[in-house]
Amino acid sequence: MNKPIIHFIISALLGLGIGYIAFDVIPGNDGQGQEATTGNESSKPAETAKEEKKSTETTSAAAGEENILQAKGCLGCHSVEALNLTGGATGPDLSDAFTNVEGKHGKAIEEFLKEPTSAVMSGVIGGNPLTEEEINQVVKMLKDASEK
Incomplete structure (x- = not known):
């Protein structure tokens, strides 16, 4: 076979294998957190349940609004815990990205x-x-996250 075709096939198989490991074999926090919350809600005192309901409503309001991170698919891989935005576990949490990107990648976040x-x-x-x-909106959200 032609060498580039062999390289392509090997790369494709490696990519699929890594994808399988990342998404199927390594469990994320999404399922565990939901099960724990569902199981404990009925045994909580009324005040705690009300406080959590308010917190959930605030989170839902923030998450319910189509923010830029949702619209562009960032939350498919990343979370922003400081803004109560839960997303994928593949990428790092972006709560401190506003301050950390330059040190990690050698560029300001806008660049x-x-x-x-x-x-x-x-x-x-x-x-x-x-x-x-869109860049300005992302930067503003990440700046807000880093200030919390």
Whole structure:
């Protein structure tokens, strides 16, 4: 066979294998957190349940509004715990991204979102680039998250 075809097949198989491991074999927090919450709700005092309901409503209001992180699919891989936005477990939590990106990637967050230096993010953003307005919205949300 032709060498490039063999390389392509091997790369595809490795990618599928890594995807299988990341998404099927390694359990995330999503399922565990929901089961624990569902099992404990009935045994909580009324005050605690009311406080949690308020917290959930606040989170739902923030999460219910179509924010930029949801609209662009960021929450498919990332969470922003500081803003009570739960997402995927594949990528790191973005609560401190506003302050950490420059040290980790050598660029200010605005520049990183225009031209990411990580291989994964360059593939993600390269296929669906952010507009200037979207970058400003993401930066504002991440700045708010870092201040909490």
